[in-house]
Amino acid sequence: xxxxxxxxxxxxxxxxxxxxxxxxxxxxxxxxxxxxxxxxxxxxxxxxxxxxxxxxxxxxxxxxxxxxxxxxxxxxxxxxxxxxxxxxxxxxxxxxxxxxxxxxxxxxxxxxxxxxxxxxxxxxxxxxxxxxxxxxxxxxxxxxxxxxxxxxxxxxxxxxxxxxxxxxxxxxxx
Amino acid sequence: xxxxxxxxxxxxxxxxxxxxxxxxxxxxxxxxxxxxxxxxxxxxxxxxxxxxxxxxxxxxxxxxxxxxxxxxxxxxxxxxxxxxxxxxxxxxxxxxxxxxxxxxxxxxxxxxxxxxxxxxxxxxxxxxxxxxxxxxxxxxxxxxxxxxxxxxxxxxxxxxxxxxxxxxxxxxxxxxxxxxxxxxx
Numbered sequence: 047x048x049x050x051x052x053x054x055x056x057x058x059x060x061x062x063x064x065x066x067x068x069x070x071x072x073x074x075x076x077x078x079x080x081x082x083x084x085x086x087x088x089x090x091x092x093x094x095x096x097x098x099x100x101x102x103x104x105x106x107x108x109x110x111x112x113x114x115x116x117x118x119x120x121x122x123x124x125x126x127x128x129x130x131x132x133x134x135x136x137x138x139x140x141x142x143x144x145x146x147x148x149x150x151x152x153x154x155x156x157x158x159x160x161x162x163x164x165x166x167x168x169x170x171x172x173x174x175x176x177x178x179x180x181x182x183x184x185x186x187x188x189x190x191x192x193x194x195x196x197x198x199x200x201x202x203x204x205x206x207x208x209x210x211x212x213x214x215x216x217x218x219x220x
Numbered sequence: 221x222x223x224x225x226x227x228x229x230x231x232x233x234x235x236x237x238x239x240x241x242x243x244x245x246x247x248x249x250x251x252x253x254x255x256x257x258x259x260x261x262x263x264x265x266x267x268x269x270x271x272x273x274x275x276x277x278x279x280x281x282x283x284x285x286x287x288x289x290x291x292x293x294x295x296x297x298x299x300x301x302x303x304x305x306x307x308x309x310x311x312x313x314x315x316x317x318x319x320x321x322x323x324x325x326x327x328x329x330x331x332x333x334x335x336x337x338x339x340x341x342x343x344x345x346x347x348x349x350x351x352x353x354x355x356x357x358x359x360x361x362x363x364x365x366x367x368x369x370x371x372x373x374x375x376x377x378x379x380x381x382x383x384x385x386x387x388x389x390x391x392x393x394x395x396x397x398x399x400x401x402x403x404x405x
Contacts, residue, residue: 082283083283083284083285083286084283091368093367093368094366094367094368095368096368096372096373099373105379108291125340134289134291134292135289136287136288136289136290136400137289137290137291137400138398138400139398139399139400139401140396140397140398140399140400141396141397141399142394142396143394143395143396143397144392144393144394145392145393145394147392152394152395155394157399159290161291172366172367172368172369173347173351173366174344175368175369175372176372177340177343177344177347179372179375180343181336181339181340183377184339185336186377186379186380187379188379188380188381188382189379190379191376191377191378191379192375192376192377192378192379193374193375193376193377194373194374194375194376195373195374195375196373196374205286205287206284206285206286206287207284207285207286207287207403207404207405208402208403208404208405209279209284209404209405210404211279212276212279212280215272215275215276215279216276218272219272219273219276
């Protein structure tokens, strides 16, 4: 009983550390916690620098807009412009109906999907901004609509799901 | 008329509808219905408010979720069946041609990339030189030039078109209906 209950390891003995194996396994690292979707602080920039700027590329063609977004991201990396995030906005689907020439009924022409990719940059200097704009415009492909604007909270909120129950309750409470 | 046999004085009742012995519009202080309603109402309202507050807290605790991107979700019909493409074998001449084409494309892309880098370099250099000259000319103008342009953003531009618009084109009447799926939390 005394032998079984003993937990002391005798450092002088050759059997010291017998049974240990965790040091042989690869380090696991800290447990992954689900990253909370929280809005990061929006940088307003200084007089000589623009803050958070969103480069939004929209098109009906998915591959084209995806590749253009990758090109823009790589360009910013190469020019040492800090890229905060590079994400996709939710896809919009539109049904295009047209009126037949002889008839009053609307006919379905096509179902179009609009894809949008956003590359968010920070710290663009005021002197370099026109140069970047020029380069991006010169390589803008056909059918891709480019929009560059400053990042706002509304832009972030448009990525989130709507919560009608919460809004209803808040309306009732006030 | 019915009060004649009573020994003590009793107030006369006006009519048989008046059931109470007291005067009109008076009654004994009794725990009657109207007062009970008030208390129960207040309690119910308070309980309801508490429930709403608890529900609000619970909803607010849940973090907001991002709308899932349909582009990144592969439709099931492409992963279920065994879709295998049977391609014909390439002849050596064809594969040779393709490799040479690939090399030509690589060279073309390299030239394009180099031209872009050179363009950026020349743009920045000429800009710096102009700013230097401006600084020598007048300090105020230089300061004004260095500042950021508030009117630059938002900047919008459509991609180049494949062909110019057809003259005298009459598009058919129609409409666009937005059928995007609305996700709620």
